[in-house]
Amino acid sequence: MVDTFSSSWRPQLHQRPRWLMSFLTAYRTQLLVLWVVGFVMVFGLQVNSIDGVGLFSMKAAARPIPRLRPVAFNLTDFGGVGDGKTLNTAAFERAVEAISKAGARGGGQLNVPAGRWLTAPFNLTNHMTLFLAEGAVILGIEDENHWPLMPPLPSYGYGREHKGPRYGSLIHGQNLRDIVITGYNGTIDGQGQAWWTKYKKKILTNTRGPLVQLMWSKDVVISNITLRNSPFWTLHPYDCKNVTISGITILAPVFGAPNTDGIDPDSCQDVLIENSYICVGDDAIAIKSGWDQYGIAYGRPSTNIIIRNLIVRSVVSAGISIGSEMSGGVSNVTVENLFVWETRRGVRIKTAPGRGGYVRNIAYRNVIFENVRVGIVIKTDYNEHPDEGFDPKALPIITNISFSSIHGQGVRVPVRIHGSEDIPIKDVSFRDMSVGLTYKKKHIFQCSFVDGHVIGSIFPSPCQNLDLYDEQGNLVKRSVSQNITDIDYDI
Numbered sequence: 001m002v003d004t005f006s007s008s009w010r011p012q013l014h015q016r017p018r019w020l021m022s023f024l025t026a027y028r029t030q031l032l033v034l035w036v037v038g039f040v041m042v043f044g045l046q047v048n049s050i051d052g053v054g055l056f057s058m059k060a061a062a063r064p065i066p067r068l069r070p071v072a073f074n075l076t077d078f079g080g081v082g083d084g085k086t087l088n089t090a091a092f093e094r095a096v097e098a099i100s101k102a103g104a105r106g107g108g109q110l111n112v113p114a115g116r117w118l119t120a121p122f123n124l125t126n127h128m129t130l131f132l133a134e135g136a137v138i139l140g141i142e143d144e145n146h147w148p149l150m151p152p153l154p155s156y157g158y159g160r161e162h163k164g165p166r167y168g169s170l171i172h173g174q175n176l177r178d179i180v181i182t183g184y185n186g187t188i189d190g191q192g193q194a195w196w197t198k199y200k201k202k203i204l205t206n207t208r209g210p211l212v213q214l215m216w217s218k219d220v221v222i223s224n225i226t227l228r229n230s231p232f233w234t235l236h237p238y239d240c241k242n243v244t245i246s247g248i249t250i251l252a253p254v255f256g257a258p259n260t261d262g263i264d265p266d267s268c269q270d271v272l273i274e275n276s277y278i279c280v281g282d283d284a285i286a287i288k289s290g291w292d293q294y295g296i297a298y299g300r301p302s303t304n305i306i307i308r309n310l311i312v313r314s315v316v317s318a319g320i321s322i323g324s325e326m327s328g329g330v331s332n333v334t335v336e337n338l339f340v341w342e343t344r345r346g347v348r349i350k351t352a353p354g355r356g357g358y359v360r361n362i363a364y365r366n367v368i369f370e371n372v373r374v375g376i377v378i379k380t381d382y383n384e385h386p387d388e389g390f391d392p393k394a395l396p397i398i399t400n401i402s403f404s405s406i407h408g409q410g411v412r413v414p415v416r417i418h419g420s421e422d423i424p425i426k427d428v429s430f431r432d433m434s435v436g437l438t439y440k441k442k443h444i445f446q447c448s449f450v451d452g453h454v455i456g457s458i459f460p461s462p463c464q465n466l467d468l469y470d471e472q473g474n475l476v477k478r479s480v481s482q483n484i485t486d487i488d489y490d491i
Contacts (some may be wrong), residue, residue: 062114063184068129071108073098075117082115084139089146094489100125107178112136112186120146121209124173130224132186140170140211140231142194147209152239153291155267155298155328157386159207160232161199161259167209168238176217177385185249187226188212195231196257203469208232208259214240223247232282233261239300243271243469250278254315257281262312264288265326267300273307283348284312286321287330289357291391294326296356302328307335318345319372324382326396327357334363346411347399348377353422354385356394362401369408375435376403380423380451399426408434412444414460418487419449428452428466430464451482 073095075082080091092110099108107127114135121140124130132138136436141147149165151157157167170190173179190211198204212232214220215238223244227234228251235250237243245263252260262278264269266288289295289302314321319340322330346369349359369375378398380488398419406414414435419425429452437444437460447463454462456471464480 008331008343020207039345051223060211062134065111065131065133065184066180067109068131068180068182069098069102069109069127070106071102072111073108074113075109076113080112080117082113082117082136083465084116084118086118087123087141088117089120092119096123096125096128099128103127112138112183119170121148121168121170121172124171124176124179124214126176127178128176129180129182130171132181132183134138134184134186136183137185137188138171138188140188140190142191144195144198144204146208149206153266154238155239155295155300156325157294160291161207162205162390163387164206167231169210169213171212172218173214176214176220178219179214179217180221180223181225182221182223183225185224185226187228189228189281190234191227191229192231192252192260199258200398204298204370210234210236210264216240220241220244225249226251229366230260232259233264235263237268237271239267240265240271241269243268245271245273246275248276250276250279250280250284254279254281254313261286265302265305265324266290267298269303269304271302271305273305274308277311279313282314282317283321284310284314284319284343286318287333287387288323288325289324289328289330291386292327292354292356293394294386295325296394298328300328301357302326302333303329303331305333307333307338310339311339311341312343313341314345316344318348318366318377319343319358320346321348321350322359322362323348323350324352324355324384326351326359327355327394330359330362330478332361334365335367336363336365338364338367339370340367340370340372343369344373345377346375346408347370348379349401350377350379350382351396351398351423352380352384353392354383354390354394355396356391358395358397358399359401360399363404363482364402365404367403367406367408368482369406369411369414369435371410371412372408374413375406375408375411375441376415376417378419378428380393380418380425395423397426398423401425401427402429402431403433404429404431406430406433407435410438411435412437412439413478414445415463416487417448417450417463418446421449421483423449425450426452429455430458430462430466431455432458446487448485448487 109129453467
């Protein structure tokens, strides 16, 4: 797929030092704007700071809670106590039961007032709005004995960390329709520290649960809230359709919070993720569709996904990932207007023999890297399998991946595309790319078993595997060989 985006600024290869300095200056304003947006989203819109202390000493008067459904309840109507100590599971369950009876009238809204509402996991119901008021915090109880065990996901075969069942999510729903989780930037806090400690000490015998998980559901909106300190993946829509995630903040410690992915659309269709800030201990977003033979048999792809207007950070992992569990296939994904900062890998596709499936029709455009170790990664040997029953001959197909308007600074390796003889990467394109480097040696645009093309001049110089075209689409130079291997993991 060739992106038709054009730019009025065209660097020439013989002017690298001059245009590189111009680039860094030109993008300073854009980076500043993105930083301001990030700080507004994290601090300006959030009543509580990351440490729970108000950023401003003056508080505005509490805003009235809008009524979004014909019927509305307060959690206190069902005996809820927001002191951070009283267990409110029964109050949530009674409220959900009351809303379930209002479905014929258009459903109901549960208002969670300001306070700290400790609870064990609970389920949502059809036609429900969960509204978190300003200053409201739903706290997940730390004792795993209060978390129910659930069967493994059918497309995974096992719990992701242990064979057998898995813990459920703090807020859960299955086979639902018309679900809204929103508010005045209230918080859902999984209190994950206890989980992370037990995981690292290998005390747990079942896979940790997500913070919010909706399965086999349709017409889902999650907006204007903060999700933090998940025991495991933070927001996990599984085999859902028509999902909108907008204006949210997701936080977890950048170190010591294993597998706290931000958002993991998994075998989902028609998904929009936008206008959000994510800073976590694993991938900010990871698009998935099942694991090896179980994902192949389940056969539900992730498709028609738009990710836009995001600021993300992942010191130990990646900003936006596809895979590695992608055995049902991933297609028609657009990632645009993305700022990735202080992250190990910027955007990544990862898979392995045994996965099967495909990754195709993926477009990245208007992406900025700031202090990123490896900007663009495609990796085909991510060999982690549920059991020995996978078929090593089930080889994934990776094709039609485009990158346009890719910029940034402080990047060590801008591109590492690691195909193999068994899994060649096909039809990759680059256009309008200029990345300021922190590493001055050769082989910083790395390729292996990849075919594709470059349109116009880009910096740094592309690998020899790619054909070169000018801006008018005229062939300038054929690749030397598409099977050249120039991967250096020591860089």
